[in-house]
Amino acid sequence: MLGGGTDKTVARQSRPGPRAAPNPAHLASRGGKYAPAMELNGAAAIVSGGASGLGEATVRGLAAAGCRVLVADLSEDQGSAVADAVGGTFVRTDVVDEHSVQAAVDAAAAGRPLRVAVSCAGIGWAARTVGRDGSPHDLAAYRKVIDVNLIGTFNLMRIAAAAIAKTPPADSDGLRGVIINTSSVAGLEGQTGQVAYSASKGGIIGMTVPAARDLAAIGIRVNTICPGIIDTPIYDSPIYGSGPAREEFKAKLTAPVVFPKRMGTAAEFAHLVRALIENDYMNAEVVRFDGGIRFQPK
DSSP states (O other): OOEEEEOOOOOOOSSSOOOOOHHHHHHHHHTOOOOOOEEEOOEEEEETTSSSHHHHHHHHHHTTTTTTEEESOOOHHHHHHHHHHHOOOEHHHHTTTTHHHHHHHHHHHHHSSSEEEEEEEOOOOOOOOBOSOOOOOOOHHHHHHHHIIHHHHHHHHHHHHHHHSOOOSSSSTTOEEEEEOOOTTTHHHOOOTTTHHHHHHHHHHHHHHHHHHHHGTTTTTEEEEEEEEEEGGGGGGGGOSSSHHHHHHHHHHTTTTTTSHHHHHEEHHHHHHHHHHHHHHSOOOOOOOEEEEEOOOO
């Protein structure tokens, strides 16, 4: 289990040794036998897209749990500011570039065991397969969305997993680390004009189970979060209006939300990330984080 406390890396032992205080959940489920805790405190983590929005909240949440977090992002000013605020490290990172991601992962793993990789980097795009003027969807734009959202997520996952595999097991289950990928509700029920975005996010969903099966051999769990309507800085953009007009726009977005009747927050997303990391039995899961919303066609 991952949680607060001092960092301890515990391999399988042939004879009894000192153990941490029992975790009641482990005791209940394992008949008195439990895996010593793999602690977040003192471990290393890498978060792509960590300079703002969901990624920034994740960086702050993991740092609060004691992780040394590497912020991997293209935005140098914002990324450096976030890293400085949490005592972490910033590395300018292009998630679609193999060498860029490798350098970021190497920096994250320097000096401490890399246990966590979270992919939050992504871009949006809106265009119909055939536009109102009869023109087909721009192929270069489609490729760009797939490159950043899907291939970028896979790129960090594969390189981070290889680094995590080099660390000793952190508990008696053989757990070495956890990977959390960020998809979207649009990956399950995309709306009109989201064909590129939905394809990219659907691909992340499709990777979840086979990636978890692949990485089970080296003790890595993989889970995916599908956020719905989350209140991030993107909605502060002038394209969404200002003042009452912006609030009216947000109210329209949240109308289909079942409960609570509002946007989700980045802090709530970060809370879910930590919960998925800390629960040892959560693996190969795609988790909706959306207040019960079901997207309509438009």
